[in-house]
Amino acid sequence: MPALYQAIITDKGLNLRAKAEAGKYGIEFTKAVTGTGEYDGNEELQEMNHLKKPMQEFGFSKREYIDDATSMLQVIVTNDGLQEGYYVREIGVFAQDPDEGEILYSLSLAADNKWDYLPECEWGAAIIELEIETAVSNAEKITVKAKMEALATADDVNELREPTFEDYSDQDEVPEI
Numbered sequence: 001m002p003a004l005y006q007a008i009i010t011d012k013g014l015n016l017r018a019k020a021e022a023g024k025y026g027i028e029f030t031k032a033v034t035g036t037g038e039y040d041g042n043e044e045l046q047e048m049n050h051l052k053k054p055m056q057e058f059g060f061s062k063r064e065y066i067d068d069a070t071s072m073l074q075v076i077v078t079n080d081g082l083q084e085g086y087y088v089r090e091i092g093v094f095a096q097d098p099d100e101g102e103i104l105y106s107l108s109l110a111a112d113n114k115w116d117y118l119p120e121c122e123w124g125a126a127i128i129e130l131e132i133e134t135a136v137s138n139a140e141k142i143t144v145k146a147k148m149e150a151l152a153t154a155d156d157v158n159e160l161r162e163p164t165f166e167d168y169s170d171q172d173e174v175p176e177i
């Protein structure tokens with residue numbers, strides 16, 4: 001995973017988060033986009049609406065709650081079908097705003113010279129596993145739009161082999177989820 005030096009929630013992301021915190025809407029994360037855009041430090045990152053140089057889009061493989069205010073979104077970046085390799089310098093998380101449509105929710109930038117290189121597919125299969133933490137405090141409903149091309153990790157497969165279940169044998173009723 002690239003060493004990230006800056007991660008921000010955009011103005012549109014903050015606006016959507018405020019709507020969710022007010023109970024108006026939930027937050028639906030729709031995709032992650034990787035890119036090779038370069039930043040010189042003079043950009044107003046919070047005002048960004050797209051990546052500088054987007055290269056690939058990916059679905060989310062998993063979402064976990066870190067705590068009441070933070071979720072972790074997992075993305076498996078692959079070079080499947082990639083004709084030209086690139087350095088992953090920027091990562092955008094997109095969400096669906098009921099009023100504006102799909103927006104850039106957050107933007108993460110890799111530290112200079114700490115980028116991960118994703119080679120073209122002819123070099124053989126390559127993946128980068130990204131875990132992106134994002135603030136979503138007090139949102140009633142947070143959903144992740146999974147795409148069929150999202151991949152599972154070995155840990156995901158092992159969880160399916162050895163599922164864990166809650167024990168409700170000492171209770172009269174199973175609690176609602």
